[in-house]
Amino acid sequence: MLSKSNSIRRGGKWPVITAWLAVILLITAGVLMAAAGPVYRAELIQLGTSFTWLRQGAQLAAGAAVLGLITLVLAGVLRRWRPAIVGALVCIAVVAMIAMPMQMKQRAQSVPPIHDITTDMNNPPAFTLLAAAREEAPNAVDYPGAETARQQQAAYPQLKAINLSMPMTSAMEAAKSTIQARGWEIAGTTANTIEATATTRWFGFKDDVVIRMAETQSGVKVDMRSASRVGKSDLGTNAERIQAFLEDLANQ
CATH class of the missing domain: 1.20.58 (Methane Monooxygenase Hydroxylase; Chain G, domain 1)
Known part of the structure; x- marks a missing residue:
């Protein structure tokens, strides 16, 4: 009781x-x-x-x-x-x-509401092999233009092309290896470009990547572009992807 x-x-x-x-x-x-x-x-x-x-x-x-x-x-x-x-x-x-x-x-x-990032804002690497897939998505195939470039420059001034002291063929192979290590799906290559798609784990968002290489006197210059198919803002993901990829590629 x-x-x-x-x-x-x-x-x-x-x-x-x-x-x-x-x-x-x-x-x-x-x-x-x-x-x-x-x-x-x-x-x-x-x-x-x-x-x-x-x-x-x-x-x-x-x-x-x-x-x-x-x-x-x-x-x-x-x-x-x-x-x-x-x-x-x-x-x-x-x-x-x-x-x-x-x-x-x-x-x-804390980041600008943009979704298309590149190391070359004056002449961004173009999507060709992935153009059809991007045309079916909400975001445009072409680089958005000057306003996006202005916001990118203010938010991510550290994003620059890198130079590799190696032949073009070696640079292309190194880039492919780095892409494969990240689990991105390679859409195709040309003599100096690679296009691939990175898919996020949780929502399965697809971000397209194009890597463009150009021979220089000291080796190979590598430019990169990463763009989301959907969403006005990428929450800084594309800039982080480019930065991390180029650092790993340079370390190779």
């Missing part, structure tokens, strides 16, 4: 109820956010719908965090330690779950 009366005095079922509600919201949010990318990649929903799932998942996660915090405080005051632990774990899980979307949001605010 004493144990039962203590349980009633300690809030009855409410700490357990709020804990379960927090867990249910957390699971629902996790499913929505985790499925948004793969379901879009499987072409079962539109991109706008997948972003809606992400937003709704984040909102549900926030609700789960509120309930988790309420459970933690309520159960702590009532000395109901199991629900309190559940509430704390839910709060921690929510922080981990929304960390990546928050980072993406902050990143989107």
